Amino acid sequence: MTDVQDSLVRASFTVMALLSQAAAAHDLSLTQLRALAILRDREPKMAELADHLGLDRSSVSGLIDRAARRGLVRRDSSSDDGRAVRVSLTEDGHRLAAVMTDEIGSLIAPMTSRLSTADQNRLGTLLTRLLD
Amino acid sequence: MTDVQDSLVRASFTVMALLSQAAAAHDLSLTQLRALAILRDREPKMAELADHLGLDRSSVSGLIDRAARRGLVRRDSSSDDGRAVRVSLTEDGHRLAAVMTDEIGSLIAPMTSRLSTADQNRLGTLLTRLLD
DNA sequence: CTCATTTGAGTGGTATTACCAATCAAGTTA
DNA sequence: TAACTTGATTGGTAATACCACTCAAATGAG
Numbered sequence: 001m002t003d004v005q006d007s008l009v010r011a012s013f014t015v016m017a018l019l020s021q022a023a024a025a026h027d028l029s030l031t032q033l034r035a036l037a038i039l040r041d042r043e044p045k046m047a048e049l050a051d052h053l054g055l056d057r058s059s060v061s062g063l064i065d066r067a068a069r070r071g072l073v074r075r076d077s078s079s080d081d082g083r084a085v086r087v088s089l090t091e092d093g094h095r096l097a098a099v100m101t102d103e104i105g106s107l108i109a110p111m112t113s114r115l116s117t118a119d120q121n122r123l124g125t126l127l128t129r130l131l132d
Numbered sequence: 133m134t135d136v137q138d139s140l141v142r143a144s145f146t147v148m149a150l151l152s153q154a155a156a157a158h159d160l161s162l163t164q165l166r167a168l169a170i171l172r173d174r175e176p177k178m179a180e181l182a183d184h185l186g187l188d189r190s191s192v193s194g195l196i197d198r199a200a201r202r203g204l205v206r207r208d209s210s211s212d213d214g215r216a217v218r219v220s221l222t223e224d225g226h227r228l229a230a231v232m233t234d235e236i237g238s239l240i241a242p243m244t245s246r247l248s249t250a251d252q253n254r255l256g257t258l259l260t261r262l263l264d
Numbered sequence: 265c266t267c268a269t270t271t272g273a274g275t276g277g278t279a280t281t282a283c284c285a286a287t288c289a290a291g292t293t294a
Numbered sequence: 295t296a297a298c299t300t301g302a303t304t305g306g307t308a309a310t311a312c313c314a315c316t317c318a319a320a321t322g323a324g
Contacts, residue, residue, distance in 0.1 A: 012144040012148055104137075122258065216302080
């Protein structure tokens with residue numbers, strides 16, 4: 001475990017703690033938050049959503065059940081495949097997703113603002129290169 | 133939500149997915165993995181461990197129950213306070229913690245190795261400055 | 265064209281996680 | 295010494311996530 005790896009893991013835990021906190025403030029689990037984020041720019045079938053989340057299909061069924069009960073998502077049966085279900089955000093879901101993005105930004109800001117703007121850009125570039 | 137913040141969140145999710153995977157390969161939850169990591173260089177009382185983990189004391193009771201059942205941790209009643217319980221890793225616990233550190237390093241390596249050594253150091257420095 | 269198979273989603277059962285409220289024993293204080 | 299506080303655990307509940315299974319819809323082989 002090198003130095004970068006260690007700081008990366010530490011930073012991840014810190015970020016995840018903040019995300020959990022932001023989510024919990026709106027009675028969302030981390031998983032629901034992720035689902036919301038994914039659904040912001042997609043309307044996947046259940047199986048696709050499960051793949052995106054890295055979860056079992058059955059886990060996602062319950063997840064979407066609860067989100068639907070709260071009026072955040074909608075299930076529409078696919079037109080081309082009678083078995084498939086397409087999941088999408090409701091108006092409320094989109095609103096909440098937007099709010100969450102804002103609040104998470106605010107929660108993380110104290111961390112990132114420890115760096116100069118130039119260093120923030122450097123960090124962003126390096127992290128992006130890790131990801132794609 | 134700025135660009136850095138976005139990449140930081142994305143990177144965190146990626147790292148956490150890898151950590152979960154590494155943990156799951158040894159039948160550990162992410163929380164148990166964290167506990168193991170904390171206990172590597174501490175022998176806290178239950179309440180202190182709960183604080184480190186950011187969890188309720190009652191949650192930690194169960195967590196340590198299960199870890200103790202697996203022989204990873206030990207509970208010793210504190211000598212100075214008859215109520216307090218000191219938690220520490222067993223031999224097996226230490227062994228597993230070391231293995232986990234190695235395996236996590238290997239899992240994250242493909243990510244970090246996308247950067248040159250110099251850039252890895254830069255990233256490490258920037259992340260460290262976010263953290264302390 | 266029909267029957268078997270595959271595929272998409274959901275159900276039921278179990279373990280874990282995490283919370284809160286309450287309990288209980290051990291310390292502390294009035 | 296009695297009242298209070300503190301450390302840990304227990305019990306109850308909800309969510310998460312798994313697996314094995316079911317069920318209906320789509321696909322394929324003969």
